[in-house]
Amino acid sequence: YQGIETLQIKPEDWHSIAVILYVYGYNYLRFQCAYDVAPGGLLASVYHLTRIEYGIDQPEEVCIKVFVSRKNPRIPSIF
Template identity: 80%
Template sequence: MENDHLQNYLSDWLVKYELVHRSLGFDSRGIETLQIKVEDWDSIAVIFYVYGYNYLRSQCVYDVAPGGFLGSVYHLTKIQYGTYNPEEVCIKVFVPRKNPRIPSVFWIWRSADFQERESYDMLGISYENHPRLKRILMPESWIGWPLRKDYITPNFYEIQDAR
């Protein structure tokens, strides 16, 4: 019952601001997952922050399928003093693998800094307006995006000889 109330509340709230979204259901903890269009992500992120989702608990990225879309996942939490069970929501933004671009949320949630950099480093999503978007795990000379399902591992010795 509580999840139905929250789902209707979040959906109604997004509709109020004329922002298109799609509910992808609830996870095992009862947290709703919403799919957001990449072109609406800037606006929706600001609205969620203003509404009180003041903590980006995690941001990650995954390859949906070889040759398919890449998904960037954001877990937002509404942290308030004295609240034992804070509200949470999961947001998914999908982008094509050719020239994947998503607006950075670094300027809203500073905790996105290293998380967006890791997502860029491993799967190649460019987070627009991120102040330091560069590799964080792989060497700067690394070619490609190692966690993409269609990634072909380069010959290790070729990479060492390239220095």
């Protein structure tokens, strides 16, 4: 998505950053996906979060990318 702020973070920082974004109003997980960055290499998990408010025509969005090793592909849950 062009024009959407994209942040690349470490897996161990994901939970704290997700809480901070929620506090700042990013209250809707638009979608989540994962992909292979390279054959045999890193894996990526991508989260698109949206700030939903009544009366706002263009909600703010942010994209978070978390890269993990294929050997230990663990990312904290944000549920």
